[in-house]
Amino acid sequence: MKIYKLKTGYTELAAALLKKGQNVIAPKFSGRxxxxxxxxxxxxxxxxxxxxxxxRSAKEFIFPATEPVVEFSYKNKDVKVFDSLVQSDExxxxxxxxxxxxxxxxxxxxxxxxxxxxxxxxxRKNTTLVSFSCEHSDEACFCSSVxxxxxxxxxxxxxxxxxxxxxxxxxxxxxxxxxxxALLKEIFEETTEDFTESPCYEEVxxxxxxxxxxxRIKEWLDKNFENPxxxxxxxxxxxxxxxxxxxPTCHCFDIVDETKYSSGLRRKNWDACQFPLFTLHASxxxxxxxxxxxxxxxxxxxxxxxxxxxxxxxxxxxxxxxRACPVNLDIYQVVSExxxxxxxxxxxxxxxx
Amino acid sequence: MSNxxxxxxxxxxxxxxxxxxxxxxxxxxxxxxLKGRVQTFIARKASETEKFIFNQNCANNLxxxxxxxxxxxxxxxxxAVFLKPCDIKSVTALIQEHQLKRExxxxxxxxxxxxxxxxxxxxxxxxxSMHNPQYYDALIGGVVEEKEPEVTDPFARVKEIESMTTxxxxxxxxxxxxxxxxxxxCRQACPLCYCEQCIVDKTRxxxxxxSAHPIGNLGWHLIRAFHLAGRCIGxxxxxxxxxxxxxxxxxxxxxxxxxxxxxxxTAGMDEGAKPPLTEFxxxxxxxxxx
Amino acid sequence: xxxxxxxxxxxxDMVRQETPDTKTFRLSFMDPETAESFxxxxxxxGEYSSFGDGESTFCIASSPTRKGYIECSFKAVGKVTxxxxxKDVGDIxxxxxxxxNSFPIEEMYGKNLLFIGGGIxxxxxxSLIWNCLDLREKFGEITILYGARSVQDLCYKPExxxxxxxxxxxxxxTVDPGGETSDWDGKVGFVPTVLKELAPSPEGAVAITCGPxxxxxxxxQNLSELGFDSTQVVTTLENRMKCGLGKCGRCNVGxxxxxxxxxVFTARELEALPVDF
Ligand SMILES: Cc1cc2nc3c(=O)[nH]c(=O)nc-3n(C[C@H](O)[C@H](O)[C@H](O)COP(=O)(O)OP(=O)(O)OC[C@H]3O[C@@H](n4cnc5c(N)ncnc54)[C@H](O)[C@@H]3O)c2cc1C
Ligand code: SF4
Ligand code: SF4
Ligand code: SF4
Ligand code: SF4
Ligand code: SF4
Ligand code: FES
Numbered sequence: 001m002k003i004y005k006l007k008t009g010y011t012e013l014a015a016a017l018l019k020k021g022q023n024v025i026a027p028k029f030s031g032r033x034x035x036x037x038x039x040x041x042x043x044x045x046x047x048x049x050x051x052x053x054x055x056r057s058a059k060e061f062i063f064p065a066t067e068p069v070v071e072f073s074y075k076n077k078d079v080k081v082f083d084s085l086v087q088s089d090e091x092x093x094x095x096x097x098x099x100x101x102x103x104x105x106x107x108x109x110x111x112x113x114x115x116x117x118x119x120x121x122x123x124r125k126n127t128t129l130v131s132f133s134c135e136h137s138d139e140a141c142f143c144s145s146v147x148x149x150x151x152x153x154x155x156x157x158x159x160x161x162x163x164x165x166x167x168x169x170x171x172x173x174x175x176x177x178x179x180x181x182a183l184l185k186e187i188f189e190e191t192t193e194d195f196t197e198s199p200c201y202e203e204v205x206x207x208x209x210x211x212x213x214x215x216r217i218k219e220w221l222d223k224n225f226e227n228p229x230x231x232x233x234x235x236x237x238x239x240x241x242x243x244x245x246x247x248p249t250c251h252c253f254d255i256v257d258e259t260k261y262s263s264g265l266r267r268k269n270w271d272a273c274q275f276p277l278f279t280l281h282a283s284x285x286x287x288x289x290x291x292x293x294x295x296x297x298x299x300x301x302x303x304x305x306x307x308x309x310x311x312x313x314x315x316x317x318x319x320x321x322x323r324a325c326p327v328n329l330d331i332y333q334v335v336s337e338x339x340x341x342x343x344x345x346x347x348x349x350x351x352x353x
Numbered sequence: 354m355s356n357x358x359x360x361x362x363x364x365x366x367x368x369x370x371x372x373x374x375x376x377x378x379x380x381x382x383x384x385x386x387l388k389g390r391v392q393t394f395i396a397r398k399a400s401e402t403e404k405f406i407f408n409q410n411c412a413n414n415l416x417x418x419x420x421x422x423x424x425x426x427x428x429x430x431x432x433a434v435f436l437k438p439c440d441i442k443s444v445t446a447l448i449q450e451h452q453l454k455r456e457x458x459x460x461x462x463x464x465x466x467x468x469x470x471x472x473x474x475x476x477x478x479x480x481x482s483m484h485n486p487q488y489y490d491a492l493i494g495g496v497v498e499e500k501e502p503e504v505t506d507p508f509a510r511v512k513e514i515e516s517m518t519t520x521x522x523x524x525x526x527x528x529x530x531x532x533x534x535x536x537x538x539c540r541q542a543c544p545l546c547y548c549e550q551c552i553v554d555k556t557r558x559x560x561x562x563x564s565a566h567p568i569g570n571l572g573w574h575l576i577r578a579f580h581l582a583g584r585c586i587g588x589x590x591x592x593x594x595x596x597x598x599x600x601x602x603x604x605x606x607x608x609x610x611x612x613x614x615x616x617x618x619t620a621g622m623d624e625g626a627k628p629p630l631t632e633f634x635x636x637x638x639x640x641x642x643x
Numbered sequence: 644x645x646x647x648x649x650x651x652x653x654x655x656d657m658v659r660q661e662t663p664d665t666k667t668f669r670l671s672f673m674d675p676e677t678a679e680s681f682x683x684x685x686x687x688x689g690e691y692s693s694f695g696d697g698e699s700t701f702c703i704a705s706s707p708t709r710k711g712y713i714e715c716s717f718k719a720v721g722k723v724t725x726x727x728x729x730k731d732v733g734d735i736x737x738x739x740x741x742x743x744n745s746f747p748i749e750e751m752y753g754k755n756l757l758f759i760g761g762g763i764x765x766x767x768x769x770s771l772i773w774n775c776l777d778l779r780e781k782f783g784e785i786t787i788l789y790g791a792r793s794v795q796d797l798c799y800k801p802e803x804x805x806x807x808x809x810x811x812x813x814x815x816x817t818v819d820p821g822g823e824t825s826d827w828d829g830k831v832g833f834v835p836t837v838l839k840e841l842a843p844s845p846e847g848a849v850a851i852t853c854g855p856x857x858x859x860x861x862x863x864q865n866l867s868e869l870g871f872d873s874t875q876v877v878t879t880l881e882n883r884m885k886c887g888l889g890k891c892g893r894c895n896v897g898x899x900x901x902x903x904x905x906x907v908f909t910a911r912e913l914e915a916l917p918v919d920f
Contacts, residue, residue: 240537
């Protein structure tokens with residue numbers, strides 16, 4: 001991992017990229033909402049020190065909310081199908097947080113195993129992830145509970161950290177990162193200064209929610225597919241898609257046809273396990289007829305099933321679902337409570353012995 | 354009355370209601386995990402009522418839990434629910450629409466000084482002239498003084514939009530709708546979006562495209578606004594829960610304004626009234642109906 | 644690009660009305676290369692599309708030993724199936740597949756086979772049945788127990804007659820009480836009940852069962868009472884699917900993707916899954 005000092009600030013970095021004709025996606029305001037969007041003017045890119053995180057994650061640039069995958073036309077017996085074009089122009093996602101960069105390394109597994117989803121893979125291949133370590137966290141962040149830190153390099157092509165004087169240092173973590181530095185060599189200079197244990201990020205860590213015991217959580221989940229706690233947790237869940245749609249690691253989708261006259265598109269659209277229709281059969285049978293079962297699926301998938309399958313936790317602690325949930329059904333609180341139940345059980349067992 | 358005192362009152366009342374077996378559950382608020390946020394909480398045992406609180410962060414309209422899909426109302430025993438004066442309007446509307454029976458619920462009416470959102474007093478509260486519950490089974494917080502609202506014209510924001518040219522207006526809304534990801538939190542939080550199958554989920558035929566693209570989003574928001582015309586009671590939950598900050602109340606308020614101008618009707622005020630779009634009167638001014 | 648979502652085009656060569664709401668299509672691929680190279684195994688499924696309406700999941704109901712075409716049988720229940728129902732010979736539909744695992748046919752060599760089907764659930768079994776009949780000498784006794792709600796709900800009627808007439812097949816058909824007609828020559832009773840009467844021996848046998856969930860439930864129970872070990876019983880799961888490719892997350896049961904790891908499971912494997920189907 002090479003380290004480079006950035007001789008300018010963030011806005012100048014964005015400007016330099018634009019000047020080189022790069023396609024830059026970065027956090028910017030759409031009204032009051034901070035979202036990733038294409039940057040036309042460097043000043044539109046909101047400086048990382050001014051936000052904790054965006055409302056939506058960066059996943060939509062690789063796995064969009066809606067994306068055509070097949071096109072077709074039909075006139076009587078004459079039917080044709082075409083591949084939809086993958087929107088795979090090279091792009092740079094600037095100003096994303098380590099939790100969002102890490103999320104891609106987690107969902108890469110599902111999009112690539114067995115069958116390769118080229119719509120995901122192509123965009124992923126052509127996207128350079130330039131993350132900025134977090135100078136602030138908020139009450140919802142809990143990346144340190146799932147093996148990450150405010151300055152984790154996981155998934156980033158280039159990771160920026162700041163020294164105490166406010167200078168930016170870039171850690172290049174991949175070939176793509178190196179390429180980007182080479183492109184902007186006039187504003188970067190190689191250095192040996194290392195902020196791996198930067199005190200600033202230790203402080204951010206200190207303000208975060210206490211780490212979760214993911215091993216214990218998984219142990220409990222392994223044993224408690226049936227447990228009255230699920231009803232208790234989910235009794236107030238509204239069954240919306242907020243948590244899943246904002247989550248950088250949720251990856252479920254629907255496939256629908258849309259038509260106009262005698263041609264049409266087949267689209268991949270975000271979908272969520274919290275909707276009753278997600279699993280409803282045409283016969284009326286529904287394997288998850290109650291919200292408690294749907295909410296259980298969410299927690300199980302994040303902290304157990306994905307682990308069982310791909311050996312990774314399906315959560316980066318970005319806190320988006322916590323911030324957005326209309327009823328404050330806080331996944332961190334939920335999984336902490338089950339670990340408490342776990343220890344309670346053990347004390348009871350010990351007492352029996 | 355201070356928040357602590359009010360919270361103590363709701364805990365006590367909820368405890369008594371469950372202890373005495375008068376109600377089967379109490380739907381209320383509990384401490385949240387984030388600043389300025391509370392949790393909704395459903396207690397079924399008196400021992401759980403310690404969790405209840407009431408303060409200015411209690412924005413959620415709990416009437417949504419009284420709709421059928423929550424299946425919370427079991428025969429025989431009422432369910433107690435915390436309701437602010439504006440939330441009670443949704444109960445009125447649900448009763449009007451035969452979704453709820455008055456005797457199935459025990460209303461813990463909360464007099465209210467307004468609730469907060471992320472940036473200060475909620476918009477609806479700034480124009481509110483109803484700080485005391487219209488009716489209730491128990492009143493918490495005493496009777497508070499009704500003062501002149503800070504914003505005297507509840508339709509002021511709507512009028513701003515109305516003053517735009519058609520193309521400005523189109524641009525304004527298309528830009529807002531563009532942010533929509535179709536999570537349906539707005540629908541799920543709405544006490545009046547209780548349809549067993551929402552039109553947006555119907556596939557035979559598919560009336561509204563489910564994709565989060567301009568046409569799909571436009572279709573979704575217009576249809577929802579029309580379905581709530583003369584029914585939306587203005588609790589503002591849809592706008593509050595929309596993480597994309599789409600000003601959904603504006604759409605609903607526009608419809609409320611039209612309904613008021615046409616029929617002099619305000620939703621959620623009178624159990625006995627018929628919402629104008631569900632009935633037909635000879636004096637209705639549309640020629641085509643006659 | 645290798646677009647995993649792009650279907651092959653297939654022409655409907657034959658349509659058979661199986662029951663008032665169930666049809667069978669015989670399909671051939673439009674692209675000669677695909678027609679030449681396409682192979683599958685009994686138990687696999689595909690995504691069939693009516694363009695403009697969407698895709699639906701059906702098993703491949705024909706045997707892999709019968710080359711040059713595939714067949715599917717479907718019940719018109721929803722959007723896509725109703726659109727498909729209106730298609731006719733010569734119409735073109737889409738097909739993606741074959742997907743999923745398959746019946747462990749090699750492991751069945753030398754064993755007595757007991758097929759237990761209900762209603763449209765005969766479709767996946769039919770693929771395996773013909774596969775086994777085409778390799779008849781590799782298997783021991785073959786028993787087929789098939790039932791439906793009523794006589795008119797029985798699928799593949801000409802083939803039922805053929806099986807009944809074959810000396811190397813022990814064929815038993817039944818309809819639910821009340822579903823019989825005056826000239827009905829089969830049994831009257833629910834499939835699980837008839838299974839008990841038949842009392843097949845578990846010795847060296849494999850039971851393969853498909854049908855409505857309630858039938859499967861009691862068939863599994865009764866097989867176990869008859870002494871079948873859960874490793875000797877094979878069935879299929881029908882979770883709602885979209886992609887068939889292990890991506891969309893819809894078919895998940897625990898860590899299992901029914902579309903990738905299934906749809907064929909032994910009863911033993913089902914016991915290990917969380918009850919999320
Ligand atoms: C592995 C497998 C094999 C199947 N084989 C057959 C078969 O051979 N013959 C047959 O008639 N049916 C079969 N089914 C069931 C069949 O897929 C559904 O009946 C069908 O998809 C309903 O589609 P629809 O669009 O008409 O219904 P709608 O109600 O309009 O369905 C909307 C969507 O729901 C999904 N869906 C609804 N019900 C089911 C279901 N039971 N299983 C899976 N997805 C569902 C589909 O994705 C569909 O696109 C099979 C299902 C699976 C999973
Ligand atoms: S589950 Fe919540 S905290 Fe975890 S990655 Fe998803 S949105 Fe972030
Ligand atoms: S939590 Fe639900 S929506 Fe998210 S990936 Fe898992 S199954 Fe899909
Ligand atoms: S947990 Fe919250 S955000 Fe997720 S579905 Fe339930 S109410 Fe919606
Ligand atoms: S809550 Fe907001 S983002 Fe979600 S569907 Fe409603 S308007 Fe769209
Ligand atoms: S949008 Fe319309 S159809 Fe959908 S739930 Fe609301 S009122 Fe019902
Ligand atoms: S059908 Fe999409 S993951 Fe199985």
